[in-house]
Amino acid sequence: GEEEIAEVVQCLRDGWLAPGPRTEEFESKVAKIFGKKYGVMVNSGSSGNMIGLSVLGMQKGDEVVTPACTFSTAVAPICQLGLVPVFVDVEADRFVPTVDALLAAVTPRTKCMLVPNLAGSKVDWADLRKRCPPGIALFEDSCDSMTYTEDSDISVISFYASHIITAG
Incomplete structure (x- = not known):
């Protein structure tokens, strides 16, 4: 929905071309869902x-x-x-x-x-x-x-x- 579109636009405006704070947040959330201590995003x-x-x-x-x-x-x-x-x-x-x-x-x-x-x-x-x-x-x-x-x-x-x- 609109909230997701706004988040994508904000990512583009942030100027990150490499992993950054949003990546770290995503890794942490996925690791927690899977009951793992660490999460690492790869290609x-x-x-x-x-x-x-x-x-x-x-x-x-x-x-x-x-x-x-x-x-x-x-x-x-x-x-x-x-x-x-x-x-x-x-x-x-x-x-x-x-x-x-x-x-x-x-x-x-x-x-x-x-x-x-x-x-x-x-x-x-x-x-x-x-x-x-x-x-x-x-x-x-x-x-x-x-x-x-x-x-x-x-x-x-x-x-x-x-x-x-x-x-x-």
Whole structure:
């Protein structure tokens, strides 16, 4: 509405060409919604996934459990970092894996589970957190669904033009 238009006009008048106070406020609000301590705005969900995986300290050859039915933006960063994707099937009516399917794929080399929330569905994050072996990071990719959980270690959300909510 008019309030949003006025905010956009004010941003243009402020003259910021780089992240500034409004970006910091937005990061803080999104982090709070997701129950995370920090929020960092980057150029895309793909970059968010890459950065998120990078900060986990995994080594080449470490395994990341992820659904076989997903977007390339979840799998590409795994491969780009020299990690090994371990694919699990999803429930046909929900497009996300079950907790049992994710846990069945865990090996001694598993360091992370990167699970996208798709089409409004999400894995049972609370159950996954409760049953996940220690030392395995839980990575929530919410780029294509406006769902979230406080039970993951890292969450990535995208505000790309074709996604649920856009920021530009």
